Amino acid sequence: MLLPTNRFQSLLTGEPRYGCWAGFGTGYATEILATTGFDWLLIDGEHAPNTVPSILAQLQAVAPYASAPVVRAVNHDPALIKQLLDIGAQTLMIPMVESAEQAANLVAATRYPPHGFRGVGGGLTRATRWDGVENYLATAHEELCLIVQVESQGGVDNAEAIAGTPGIDAVFVGPVDLSTGVGHVGNPNHPEVQAMIRHTFEATKAAGKAAGILAPAEADARRYAEWGFDFIAVGIDISLLRQAALETLSRYRPETPKASSTLGY
Template sequence: MKMPHNAFKAALAKREPQYGIWAGFATGYASEIVAGLGYDWMLIDGEHAPNTVPSILSQLQAVMPYSTAPVVRAVTGDTVLIKQLLDIGVQTLMVPMVETAEQARVLVQAMRYPPHGVRGVGGGLTRATRWDAVPDYLNTAHEALCLIVQVESRLGVENVEAIAAVEGVDAVFIGPADLSTGLGHIGNPSHPEVQKQIRHAVDATLAAGKVCGILAPAEEDARRYMSWGCQFVAVGIDISLLRQAAKENLARYREPQETVTASRTY
């Protein structure tokens, strides 16, 4: 059989805007519902959602028939964990809190087989190879893999030019919540200093010829970041959307106890 097509990576290469949604329920059932809504991509969150390698696998299997492309965020850039995620069929991997070019180079190596990297060979044991049904997988796997590094700290922004320039890094994703917290503006990614650092990270990424993405559940934020050059933007979070819709529904019948607002900081 042919190597499974990475629609997300192909879309980035065309420089087309990609609207995404965060999937945080950590179940295949919920992820399949989200995958059928028409978003270009969805983030299966292994950092802040209660996901494990088996639960991520079940979600990849659940969303496979749909056009929404899965992106998986690892809890860490650990090489062994990355090996497991790639072996279960993750093709687009996001790694949080990347702060140096050297850290980015290590991640690139984790995505590739020797002599260009350190990824272990699972062969017929792995879903990625479709249990040895994909011809010449070892020599061609990197062509279908996409590495997204998250820049979300003061140090990361300081080093963003060097990070984005690393060969094998396909895209940089900015995390406004952690960045604002690290800059001393907890819960306020709209602070002018935070916005200045975000703009700098976007500009540096584009100058390196790479694609930039960001999380922006508030519409005005999303449109501003896209005008700056962000190509793939997560415009919603499934958990927040459920909570918001449920509270609005209840408020039709009962006086609301609090103002219903969408999350701006995650």
């Protein structure tokens, strides 16, 4: 059996690719998203009520569809990264990366010795198709994609070094965490924050890496696409459900509050 191809890597071909956050924590809901045509889906293990088993269920649910799954870990824990890789995640997003040292440690956590320290699960793991993939230990890294999030002042200051770290494939900007952390709470469109996003984007592209961002507001998504961001999350499933529910109810109860718009979460 051949090593499964990383569908997300094949998307990064020079035109913006649009994705959606999957936050319900169930394979059923994420499979619905996978039928709608988004290029990629973010299975969120940071802020959504996900565990390793629920992430596995979502990877299995979206496998037959064209949408490429990205799994976001809750932190930098190498043991959790190992588990996510073992259940078959091939693209990982790691939050709050602030230095090249952190980035290099994350790369090492995804590689087998001598290039890293990922533990060997062998026939126990879905990633190897239970020992069905030939030469998995030597080739696994070829289909892995590691995305690190820059969402703090420290991350922006070190954007060049982070993006230039060997083994980092992409940098994803978290606008709301970034804006909140520098004193512009919930206002990623503040000129200072926009300058920081632009700096991170340019540093990432100068390093030859892909750049991504979360932008549920249409005007923001279109602006970032014009800048040249490679992959943009333009929807969050939970927000989409709530907005649609309120809009539906308002047709029959005019006093229903309108869904508040969001620039992030």
